[in-house]
Amino acid sequence: MNKKSLHKDTLVIHEGYDDNLHHGSLTVPLYQTSTYSFENAVQGERRFSGEEAGNIYSRLGNPTVRVLEERMAALENGAGALAFGSGMAAVSSILVHLTKAGDHILCSRGIYGCTFGLLGLMKEKYAITHNLISMTTEEEIEKAVKPETVCIYVETPINPTMELVDLEAVVKVAKKHGLKVVVDNTFTSPYLQNPIDIGADFVLHSATKYINGHGDVIAGLLIGKDAEEIQTLRMTVQKDYGAIMSPFDAWLLIRGLKTLPVRMEKHTANAEKLLAFLKSQKLVEDIYYPFDNGNPQFEIAKRQMKAGGGLISFTIKGGKESAQLFMDKLELIKIAVSLGDAETLIQHPSTMTHSGVPKQEREQMGITDSLLRLSVGLEYADDLVADLQLAFAAVGQHSSTHA
Numbered sequence: 128m129n130k131k132s133l134h135k136d137t138l139v140i141h142e143g144y145d146d147n148l149h150h151g152s153l154t155v156p157l158y159q160t161s162t163y164s165f166e167n168a169v170q171g172e173r174r175f176s177g178e179e180a181g182n183i184y185s186r187l188g189n190p191t192v193r194v195l196e197e198r199m200a201a202l203e204n205g206a207g208a209l210a211f212g213s214g215m216a217a218v219s220s221i222l223v224h225l226t227k228a229g230d231h232i233l234c235s236r237g238i239y240g241c242t243f244g245l246l247g248l249m250k251e252k253y254a255i256t257h258n259l260i261s262m263t264t265e266e267e268i269e270k271a272v273k274p275e276t277v278c279i280y281v282e283t284p285i286n287p288t289m290e291l292v293d294l295e296a297v298v299k300v301a302k303k304h305g306l307k308v309v310v311d312n313t314f315t316s317p318y319l320q321n322p323i324d325i326g327a328d329f330v331l332h333s334a335t336k337y338i339n340g341h342g343d344v345i346a347g348l349l350i351g352k353d354a355e356e357i358q359t360l361r362m363t364v365q366k367d368y369g370a371i372m373s374p375f376d377a378w379l380l381i382r383g384l385k386t387l388p389v390r391m392e393k394h395t396a397n398a399e400k401l402l403a404f405l406k407s408q409k410l411v412e413d414i415y416y417p418f419d420n421g422n423p424q425f426e427i428a429k430r431q432m433k434a435g436g437g438l439i440s441f442t443i444k445g446g447k448e449s450a451q452l453f454m455d456k457l458e459l460i461k462i463a464v465s466l467g468d469a470e471t472l473i474q475h476p477s478t479m480t481h482s483g484v485p486k487q488e489r490e491q492m493g494i495t496d497s498l499l500r501l502s503v504g505l506e507y508a509d510d511l512v513a514d515l516q517l518a519f520a521a522v523g524q525h526s527s528t529h530a
């Protein structure tokens with residue numbers, strides 16, 4: 128059988144693992160070990176010199192973690208992958224790898240709150256500067272490139288405004304100027320979007336979210352299109368900064384990842400039902416979802432994404448007070464940050480995930496006090512609609528009695 132032609136639905140279950148090499152164990156064994164014994168002293172010498180492949184110490188590689196890395200590389204159509212202890216460890220490692228003091232990073236207008244914090248730290252400590260721009264046209268991106276720019280770092284869809292970055296335009300400008308492109312692909316998962324296919328050099332995930340999908344692990348993954356560069360990263364930044372993933376977390380992620388395709392289908396189907404419901408609500412002002420006829424970026428969405436995914440943001444009439452009352456009136460839907468879990472979650476970005484971003488910058492990113500972000504879970508859609516309906520009714524009643 129031609130293993131090269133296997134579909135992603137098959138790869139999430141089989142890639143990178145041969146049960147014949149593991150006593151026939153159907154599932155990937157958990158190698159909960161810190162180190163590995165050598166058969167003799169010369170073997171130890173050869174492993175350290177790189178003449179012989181094999182395990183040395185779990186900060187440099189672990190068989191359970193390796194299965195996850197190979198599986199993710201295949202799912203993102205990359206040549207290699209590295210697993211990290213958190214999504215932020217993947218973000219910081221790739222940025223440390225690509226930059227030196229005095230360099231410049233060009234970023235999408237909205238980025239994850241802690242990535243924003245990291246960029247501030249890099250500026251303060253190493254004079255590595257950055258710009259946040261909307262990245263809607265090639266001209267706009269090109270104009271922002273400086274002589275000291277070394278990479279373009281983007282999220283798409285952008286958290287939490289669901290604005291899209293045109294990846295084709297980004298790649299075109301990057302190629303022209305010899306810049307590396309890094310895409311935080313957390314919001315779509317490899318099932319809905321594969322930036323390496325469009326020309327990105329690196330893709331990263333907070334595996335805490337859709338990759339795991341069960342809300343019980345913090346983890347990160349970085350995939351690269353160049354196997355040698357990933358190996359260099361493994362033996363430099365990852366080895367020496369040490370932000371590795373534990374074997375147990377890798378084992379949980381391997382288990383979660385098997386259902387990624389079925390989960391993403393259901394997240395999307397549920398999101399589409401909630402989208403239709405939200406559109407019918409008088410208290411809802413604007414709705415942000417990539418696959419929506421009303422979205423001016425729908426064409427970009429269709430070009431680079433397979434479906435809309437499970438995240439919907441919307442603004443509610445009445446500002447912060449309404450937003451907080453609405454969240455408090457929900458019963459099934461949990462008030463929590465994070466996303467991509469089986470449970471539907473709601474959060475208020477301006478006071479939660481993006482509260483650390485200065486107000487002016489936050490509003491430039493489109494994050495107002497009226498904005499709410501829903502991570503649509505895997506429950507029965509009508510039960511979610513009923514929960515939302517009661518909360519809207521409570522907010523409606525409150526605003527009419529206080530008008």
Ligand SMILES: *Cc1c(COP(=O)(O)O)cnc(C)c1O
Binds near residue numbers: 282346
């Ligand atoms: C959660 C998240 C991160 C950070 O990941 P952690 O696993 O929490 O460290 C980075 N980017 C995006 C888009 C995220 O949602």
